[in-house]
Amino acid sequence: MRSPTMVGMPTWTIEQEPVTGPEIGDVMWQYFGEMAERVMGRSAVEAELRQALERDPHRDLAPPGGAFLVARDGTGAFLGCVGVRLLPEVPGAAELKRMFVRPAGRGTGLGRGLLVAAEAAARELGATRMVCETNTQLTEARALYAAHAYEEIPPYEGHGRADHWFAKSLVEDGTAG
Structure with missing residues (x-):
């Protein structure tokens, strides 16, 4: 997927690339x-990261049941994933994971581009619904999901410090599932 060319925008x-x-x-x-810094308000130590x-x-996040997408700039430098x-x-459901945009890619529409690409990858895997989890501190993520028709749902599973869960239908009518 190639981004639109805009004046002043990278x-x-x-x-898709191997997650390894x-x-x-x-x-x-x-x-x-x-x-860790955003959610816990402090740097994590190596043991916590492990x-x-x-x-x-x-x-x-690899075939046959997943995909990992990487965004690169024109020089091939990593911008996000x-x-x-x-x-x-959860039959028909795919989960959005590891959305990350490095500072150099922020403010360029890359988060939206990654989300749209992830939805397309989920459809290719046969999913009819995308779910994701995030934290109150990640205001940009919550705003991005809301802007793209994700609706808050009850918790579906937990991986740490999530306190918001979202879902979106990936079928044509666009209703949340």
């Missing part, structure tokens, strides 16, 4: 580190 591409790629480990550390990855691993995984315990 261009980026979003492509060489730089993904570093990106996951950055992701969890930023989440524990978070163990509690909620990302190996399943998002993962999708099918939830076998």
